[in-house]
Amino acid sequence: MPRPKAARTGSRAWLRSLSLVPQVVLVYSLLALLVIFMIGPYLFIFGTAFKETYTLVSIPPRLIPENPTLENFRDIFSTMPFARWFLNSAVVAALSTLGTLLVCSMAGYTFAKKDFYGKRVLFMVLMATLMIPSALMLVPAFLVTNQLGLVNTYGGLILPGIGGAMGVFLLRQFIETLPSELEQAALIDGASELQVFTRVILPLAKPGLATLAILSFTGSWNSLIWPLIIVNSKGLYTLPLGLALLRTEFQVNYGATSAAAVVSVVPLVVAFSFLQRYFIEGLTVGALKG
């Protein structure tokens, strides 16, 4: 009994979908263009990273290398301290992210769940700093770091990157939505304030922390201008700084710059494929950071 009916609606649906063919063709051709434009540069650079030097300037340009080689990767790791830069970037991004998570979660929790004198004023001051362009602070932040004796040190790279009003705002928003009964129950059971924070709040705030962690890590990993002004010895370069100065300081070719760009992007692409949801959430909140 249900069979002929299904077949009938099936054929009708089929006829209707036939009328959609022109639209489908148009939409998917446009999407194909989009795919080429978004991914194309990556594929091109990926191919280039494995090209032999003498084929770099071939006309017409090739997407896929004829004889793939690791020569370019060997080059960047042997002719310049590229491994060191990679490590520097990883350490700086990891430590400023950990620091940011710590201080922002403590402050965000307090703004979300505690009452204290000056709460409104402090929060308004924080929000106001979101309106300040970071370029305004470039020179004085350098001077402060210089006063602290942190120019050309890991401390100078890491410390100014810890915190940020955005992180407090994000976590406050998140922690506000958590039920207060749990903390009160823990307090009545004799837990200290610090225990409530570390055992009750932090585990519940994990999704918010993950979003902030990604925001903070990618921000630090990709940042150029701060390392550029704060560091001058090559041993302290981060990846973006190394990338930026590859051609001016190291006279390398497109094969090497491509290999370097690939190495700098791959970790984030891998992380993105596992944690897409948090990346996309971070996009909209991170947008508030002027």
Next chain:
Amino acid sequence: MNSSTAEGEGTAGTRPRLRSGSAKRRITTTVRRNLVAYAFLSPFFILFIIFTAIPFFWALWLSLQDGLLTGPKTFVGLRNFAQLPRDTITRTVLLNTVKYVAVIVPVAVTSALGLAFLITNRVVRGRDFFRALVYFPILAAPAAAAQIWSYILAPRFGIFSYILSALGIGDVLFLANPQLALLSIALIEWWRGIGFHVILFIASLVGVPKELKEAATIDGATSWQVATKITIPLMRPVILFSVVMGTIWAFQLFDTVFVLTQGGPMHSTATMVWYIYNHAFRYSQLGLAAAMGVVLLLIIAPISYVQMRVLGREVEYA
């Protein structure tokens, strides 16, 4: 500073819990509540004071001074601001920045709107795939994106030059031609930034109630009319948010310029932040750099303020 927090917590935790009762006890509870709050806030606010609050006021103070980056400085009042408009580079820099904003923002927002409609079209399967796709360029550091595109835009053997030569247009010097350099930078930044707008718009498009669109279609509206009369007006807060964010970022263009053109050729890609960086850290014109920073603040702050007041509520909490 972390240890001091832990210490404060430890002593607070060992104190006997207070029950409501006498006024004295209530005062102690209030004091304790505040102390706990400030202890939790202190790590953040210590860093905030050192690396945000002090630099902010120092930036304003510096704009009234002249001198070397780390040497002695003299108070010059508003002289830096008076000198700014007399400098020919200043005018170029302001003009370039405004030109760049005027190109990138409308182009990025309208193209993103088109792409969002395309991706959410009913015949499309795998919306998540395309959403991830437009996110990919965002992952590239500006410095990496610049290196990627420098090869694509390279004269003669770059892929763009090759295609244009094949079309008979001939070799194009994208980054070495003063007429094209800023547009080429805009193209790279478009590639890197478009995903942000598209993802926002997709989220907003999916949220437009189906019933409204269906009702309009039944009343005989074409899909173009549905889009322009119903969907886009409903997306207005998100579109405005997009425009504001795009504008704020565009005014602070630096990384791509620094890697690819160093402001050249003939200052055609010199931007406001490029000016600040160079005057402070290369030309030892600290006062002018600081003054330009204040000009940037005067542009960005009102835009951000409008965004936070008018749009903040509608978008952030959505």
